Amino acid sequence: MPDLALDLRYLRYAHLVAEYGSFRRAAQAIGVNQSTLTRRVQLLERRLGIILFERKRTGVALTPLGSHFLQEARIGAEQLHRAVKELASLRAGHEGQLRIGLMGTLVQGPLPELLASFRTSYLGVKIRVEEASFDDNVAGISRGRLDIAFVIGEPQIEGCDAIRIWEEPLLVAAPVEHPIAKNAAVRWRDLADETFLVSSDAFGMKVAEVIGAQLRRFGRKPHISLQRVGRDNLMYLVEEGFGLTLAAESMLGATYPGLQLVSVQAADQFCWSAIWSNSSTNPAVKNLTRQLRQQYQPSPLPGAGTWRTHDRWR
Known part of the structure; x- marks a missing residue:
């Protein structure tokens, strides 16, 4: 059996001859x-144990065994060449897969622009959201x-890096006929007796947490x-007067003519972050996180990775 570690250049030289x-x-x-x-083709012949070429004064011609070998070897060489090219593309992050977890929406905020820019640069990467x-998301x-x-x-x-991408204030969504809707801003104390509708998704649970923390400061049970x-059905219920809710502008994704958004004085800022494993070997992740680091200015926090904010969404 010939050495399977034959230099592919030897095979290429034989094809050229x-x-x-x-x-x-x-x-x-x-x-x-x-x-x-000549020496490399001769070495290839010795390792194979056959004569590839008949040497003549006018040139060379393939022997029957040589013709058969090069015909079969060409197929394998082409497959190997494609595999090497695909591997290079994968290592560069131009192909592959990127699995993205999401708590919010892709309708508004900087995420649509970010992903659109990434896809333009890496068309071969398949994105799953x-x-x-x-x-x-963290468990994933x-x-x-x-x-x-x-x-x-x-x-x-632990074991993860994170970047803070943008912040936005929470707003009270109220029916246009509600007394609160007539104000440019309200205080949490003004909301103590209101009923708040929250959805059962991740955003709704965060909203419930914020409402509870704020109203308990006044000794009130939310x-x-x-x-x-x-979200759309929740906003419909608010429009119909079933209660109020808290909303972030980037989470709405639609216009609701029956609603008025009112600022809350001293309201919490909703912070959005990107998180990924610092041991990830996926080149697509490295490309996306490099894009994040370039796009958002650094603001280090103790005990965490590098955080960045997006002034446009403050």
């Missing part, structure tokens, strides 16, 4: 010394089920009504 019918012309075609090319809670990153996640908050998870509906 067969194509040009001459060692001299093949050597001239690729700019190498004729003696070098799934919406999940904060805990499910930790277990390798997700490559990167965009979540609410500032996660500090009136929260959990609705197992999507």
Whole structure:
């Protein structure tokens, strides 16, 4: 059996000699010394244990065994060449897959622009998006089920890096006929007796947490009504007077003519972050996170990775 670690250049030289019918012309075609090319073809013949070429004064011709070998070897060489090219593309992150976890929406905010820019640069990368809670997204990153996640908050998870992308204030969504809708801004104290509708998704749970924390400062128990509906249906219930809700502008994704958005004085800022495993070997992740680091200015936080903010969404 021949050495399977044969230098592919030897095989390429043999193909060129067969194509040009001459060692001299093949050597001239690729700019190498004729003696070098000849020695490598001879080494290939010795390792195979056959004569590839009949040497003649007018040139060379393939032997029957040589013709059969080069015909079969060409197929394998082409497949190997394609595999090497594909591997190079994968290593560069131009192909492959990027699994993205998401707590919010792709309708507004900087995420649509970010992903559109990434896809323009890396058309060969297949993107898969799934919406999940904060805990499910973090678990997906930790277990390798997700490559990167965009979540609410500032996660500090062992083994993960994170970048703060943008912040936005929470707004009260009220029916246009509600007394609160007539104000440019309200205080949390003014909302103590209101019923708040929240959805059962990750955003709704975060909203419920914020409402509870704020109203307990005044010794008031929040009136929260959990609705197992999507955002559009939740806004419809608010329009119909079932209660108020808190909203982030980037989460709305649509215009609701029956609603008025009112600022809350001293309202919490909703922070959105990207999180990924710092041991990820997916080149697509490295390309996307490099894009994130270039796009958002650094603001280091103790005990965490590098955070960046987006002034446009402050």
